[in-house]
Amino acid sequence: MDLDVLEHPLDEMVLYRSKNESNFAVRSATPADDEQLMKLSAETVPSNGITLSYERYPSYLAASQAQYNRPDLKVVVPIDNPSFVVAMMNLGWRYCYINGQADLMRYVADLRMHPEYRGGKVMRLLMDYVFDEIPQNTIFESVVLNANVVAANILHQERKGFPLPYYFDDIQTYTVSQAKKPKTFAHYRFKSLTQDAITAANGFILKMKDHYNFLPTYDFNGLLEGHHPFWKGMSLSDFFLIYNKDDQLVGLYGLWNQKSFKQTRVIDYSRPLKLMKPFYNVYANVRGVLSLPKVKGTFDYLMMHSPLCHPEDLEVFSSLIFHAKEQTKHRGKETYCVTLAENDPRIRWMKNTTSHILKAKHYFHSFSGNPYGKFDRKRISYFDVGRI
Structure with missing residues (x-):
């Protein structure tokens, strides 16, 4: 009999814990989280005098499959209440051509935090997870609106223990x-x-x-x-x-x-x-x-x-x-x-x-130094507006 299966009947409920944070843990999202994920993903964003909410309804999990070939959504939960989602971050894979060859790219999106739980501890926990659980040679990609100052401050600033951000180019929608x-x-x-x-x-x-x-x-x-x-x-x-x-x-x-x-x-x-x-x-x-x-x-x-x-x-x-x-x-x-x-x-x-x-x-993000040399700068960055 598989004792590990008995201990963790759903692999998604396995909790990642960090020595830097004792009150919260990271786990993979499950279908039971969908309603909470829809609320978190609808975070408001200011844009030219309009406050917008980017909603994924009637299912965040279903919508994310149009954004990624393989979604990989992680959520932060309290240790004493692992069904309550206080933050989320999608680190899914995209199948794309890089320098003319079929390859994989991990795309960071939908970083959201419950207003009552915003702060360095939750973010540090997510980054500890990335550092400990994802290969160090992984390159992450992100796109952030210029008007979204909160996300830019989190993702595009150098922080100890975080993958370093490397600005690549500007895009316009x-x-x-x-x-x-x-x-x-x-x-x-x-x-x-x-x-x-x-x-x-x-x-x-x-x-x-x-x-x-x-x-x-x-x-x-x-x-x-x-x-x-x-x-x-x-x-x-x-x-x-x-x-x-x-x-x-x-x-x-x-x-x-x-x-x-x-x-x-x-x-x-x-x-x-x-x-x-x-x-x-x-x-x-x-x-x-x-x-x-x-x-x-x-x-x-x-x-x-x-x-x-x-x-x-x-x-x-x-x-x-x-x-x-x-x-x-x-x-x-x-x-x-x-x-x-x-x-x-x-x-x-x-x-x-x-x-x-x-x-x-x-931007690109890496623990392993500047990734510019991995990309042919003569090629033009391509984006599908419906998948950003």
């Missing part, structure tokens, strides 16, 4: 309301992704890995399963292939409606915005730009998935951006979001859009 129609738009043909074109789409991804680092190892066959967790909320008809006059595949993108499992809710507006909001919404309705919802209401937009083409081909990219705006309107939405690294040449075209811009910083 555009919420696109209007897009200029390029003169060369008629040169391209857009076709909905169908089962018989999946091989071509997968082949195009293999070409793009030569230009973009951290590009997920997309396999569009997952869309055929209908309920594949990594493609949650998406179907073949959400994707478009772009062909040039010579019938060559030169680009692709998708539009992702995440409303069924991920929402951005307005908790409050600054006083100036409250006064201006009624007038702004009249303007927004006339211009067709993103309107401001009521307090406690949610924004209604689409996420752009895999906006890919050769990084120097602005004609294809500009047509992609315009076509996406047309499709967004066709689907009854006002706007869509797309994320680009600041060194992506295609970002130059975004001045031809009407967009709200959020800036963020992309």
Whole structure:
């Protein structure tokens, strides 16, 4: 008989304890934690006069499978009440191309703490766990909004016993309301992704890995399963292939409606915005730009998935951006979001859009010294806005 199984009927309930903290422990999350995780993950974040909450409803655990190939969620619990979650941190794996080769990257996200338990002890415990339980040569990746000062202070400052942070590049997320129609738009043909074109789409991804680092190892066959967790909320008809006059595949993108499992809710507006909001919404309705919802209401937009083409081909990219705006309107939405690294040449075209811009910083974290040498800086950092 396996005595270890008797002692720990659920491996997830095994507690990690540190000599630096006697009152709390770390364990893996379980389905029983889901309601608490949804509340913690909905932590408010200030952004340009709006206090936002990024919700994962009706299940945080299900939503995290669209963010990671293999989620690895750790929670902090009191020793005397291990079912009560006071903090969380996701350290899941992503399958991606690094320097053109299929590899793994651990992505740090959703670091949340219960307001009554915020402080150095809980954070130190999580970092002790990382130091003791994860191989020292692991490189972690993170993206933090510039406006999220709390998270930046935790993750992007050097702290004793923590993996050192290494700034890599800046990224910008555009919420696109209007897009200029390029003169060369008629040169391209857009076709909905169908089962018989999946091989071509997968082949195009293999070409793009030569230009973009951290590009997920997309396999569009997952869309055929209908309920594949990594493609949650998406179907073949959400994707478009772009062909040039010579019938060559030169680009692709998708539009992702995440409303069924991920929402951005307005908790409050600054006083100036409250006064201006009624007038702004009249303007927004006339211009067709993103309107401001009521307090406690949610924004209604689409996420752009895999906006890919050769990084120097602005004609294809500009047509992609315009076509996406047309499709967004066709689907009854006002706007869509797309994320680009600041060194992506295609970002130059975004001045031809009407967009709200959020800036963020992309970091790596390591116990083993500066990791820059492991990444080809000539390749452009790639981000799917729906998986950040």
